[in-house]
Amino acid sequence: MNCQTCQFEIEELELSEGLSDEARAHLSVCPVCRAFHDERQALKRLVGSLEAVTVPHDFDFRLRARLAAAKEAGNHRFSWRSFVASAPAIGLAATFALLIAGFVFYNQMKSKPPSTAAVGNQPGEVTRQETPAKPVIQSGSSVSETTASGATPEASPTREQDNPSPTVLTAGIEREPSRSTGTSKNISRRQRRQLDSGAQPEIVTNEAAVRAAQQIVPGSAPPFNTAAHSIVEVPVRSAAQPMRVSVDDRDGAKRTLTLEPVIFGSQDFTGRERPSIASSQGIW
Amino acid sequence: MSTLTSIDDLRFGTAVPQTVVAEEPLTDHALLEATRLGDEAAFAEIVSRYRNQITSYIYRMLNDYDSAVDLAQETFVRVYQAAERYQTSYAFSTYIYRIATNLAISELRKRKRRHLISLTGFFQQTEEEEAREFNPPDAAPLQDVVLVDTERRAAVARAISTLPEKYRAPLVLRDVEGKSYDEIAHILETSEGTVKSRISRARGFLRDKLSAYL
Numbered sequence: 001m002n003c004q005t006c007q008f009e010i011e012e013l014e015l016s017e018g019l020s021d022e023a024r025a026h027l028s029v030c031p032v033c034r035a036f037h038d039e040r041q042a043l044k045r046l047v048g049s050l051e052a053v054t055v056p057h058d059f060d061f062r063l064r065a066r067l068a069a070a071k072e073a074g075n076h077r078f079s080w081r082s083f084v085a086s087a088p089a090i091g092l093a094a095t096f097a098l099l100i101a102g103f104v105f106y107n108q109m110k111s112k113p114p115s116t117a118a119v120g121n122q123p124g125e126v127t128r129q130e131t132p133a134k135p136v137i138q139s140g141s142s143v144s145e146t147t148a149s150g151a152t153p154e155a156s157p158t159r160e161q162d163n164p165s166p167t168v169l170t171a172g173i174e175r176e177p178s179r180s181t182g183t184s185k186n187i188s189r190r191q192r193r194q195l196d197s198g199a200q201p202e203i204v205t206n207e208a209a210v211r212a213a214q215q216i217v218p219g220s221a222p223p224f225n226t227a228a229h230s231i232v233e234v235p236v237r238s239a240a241q242p243m244r245v246s247v248d249d250r251d252g253a254k255r256t257l258t259l260e261p262v263i264f265g266s267q268d269f270t271g272r273e274r275p276s277i278a279s280s281q282g283i284w
Numbered sequence: 285m286s287t288l289t290s291i292d293d294l295r296f297g298t299a300v301p302q303t304v305v306a307e308e309p310l311t312d313h314a315l316l317e318a319t320r321l322g323d324e325a326a327f328a329e330i331v332s333r334y335r336n337q338i339t340s341y342i343y344r345m346l347n348d349y350d351s352a353v354d355l356a357q358e359t360f361v362r363v364y365q366a367a368e369r370y371q372t373s374y375a376f377s378t379y380i381y382r383i384a385t386n387l388a389i390s391e392l393r394k395r396k397r398r399h400l401i402s403l404t405g406f407f408q409q410t411e412e413e414e415a416r417e418f419n420p421p422d423a424a425p426l427q428d429v430v431l432v433d434t435e436r437r438a439a440v441a442r443a444i445s446t447l448p449e450k451y452r453a454p455l456v457l458r459d460v461e462g463k464s465y466d467e468i469a470h471i472l473e474t475s476e477g478t479v480k481s482r483i484s485r486a487r488g489f490l491r492d493k494l495s496a497y498l
Binding site: 052 | 336337339352353357365433436437440444455465480484487490
């Protein structure tokens with residue numbers, strides 16, 4: 001037996017076993033392995049000399065309290081299965097109510113017309129378009145209506161006949177599609193509901209536009225006088241976004257003007273990038 | 285002349301049997317089976333069998349008596365809660381030591397994350413050196429052997445507590461608790477060869493730390 005094998009045997013010796021005869025014979029002639037053996041034995045004695053600790057007197061009492069608390073927590077744990085098993089009538093009633101609610105909801109969804117379809121293309125009717133990020137201000141005699149969402153009221157033929165003015169000014173705010181916000185979607189939804197219920201779409205404009213809009217009857221636009229209303233005020237909801245105003249006449253010619261945002265207080269001199277901290281309400 | 289111990293012993297006209305049948309202690313598996321059926325006394329018997337062993341083992345792992353008692357109780361709570369899922373594949377002692385080991389190792393890792401600062405650490409010379417109690421050297425020779433033993437045991441406990449956890453558990457199970465390699469392998473859920481290797485490494489560490497006492 002060599003030293004490695006002997007030390008291996010000493011190291012892995014089970015507690016109830018003794019060294020083999022070969023190992024003992026090797027220990028008697030090898031001082032290195034004997035020193036290793038003595039050192040390991042001393043170390044085992046040293047570690048084994050650690051006294052075992054005993055539990056405190058109130059160990060059982062505290063353990064019982066802990067088990068009771070654990071049981072209590074387990075009893076209070078809510079389980080649908082146990083709830084339904086304990087009250088089958090309530091579970092059945094709840095299931096029935098859910099089924100009825102689902103059926104009613106399904107019927108309502110089924111009877112609702114699709115939101116993207118046009119309401120009508122007859123003259124005098126308002127045609128809705130799915131352009132939520134393209135609000136348009138249409139001006140009759142002055143500024144008539146401002147829709148902040150995709151509702152784009154167009155001049156109807158009847159209106160054109162009653163209003164032989166050669167020029168119809170349409171000013172629109174076109175926002176970038178990627179910048180469309182949840183607000184415009186909300187307004188679009190609200191306006192869609194109003195259209196569904198037959199009400200006029202909500203007008204968001206300034207005071208001059210409100211006054212002018214009160215004089216407008218759908219289907220008969222008053223003549224537009226550009227000299228009297230040379231200035232068209234356009235409400236800007238977000239100054240941080242570029243505004244595009246499209247002006248077109250009745251012949252189909254269309255001009256688009258892009259107005260860069262004017263920001264006071266924190267003008268960006270480094271480029272045309274939006275500031276990192278910018279919201280639709282302003283720049284901070 | 286036999287003595288009466290209860291009113292039931294007064295059976296007129298019948299002989300009172302005096303033979304005492306020596307009851308063999310129930311095995312751990314039987315006790316746990318009884319616990320599963322709702323026998324609280326059986327679980328109390330399990331607790332009385334293992335409470336000192338488990339507390340002592342966790343104490344050697346943590347070197348903190350209060351935490352050891354707390355985790356020992358948590359061990360029994362978990363045994364009780366998992367009594368229905370217990371399978372008799374291994375010995376119950378292996379099962380309960382495995383729970384205790386996992387709890388102790390979790391506690392050690394929590395402490396490592398918390399970065400507890402020991403007040404005695406201010407007296408360390410370097411970061412490598414282990415923490416030692418604020419015990420200024422006394423020039424006077426120790427007269428009492430008990431004091432020497434106490435100091436030696438404290439040194440051994442401190443040395444064990446500085447071992448890495450993967451070496452500490454097998455060493456304590458082997459040299460303090462006296463478990464076999466096979467049992468340690470089952471408790472730690474590793475191979476027997478790994479256990480032997482780790483114990484050998486742990487003894488090497490301890491030999492370096494306790495060379496003054498060898």
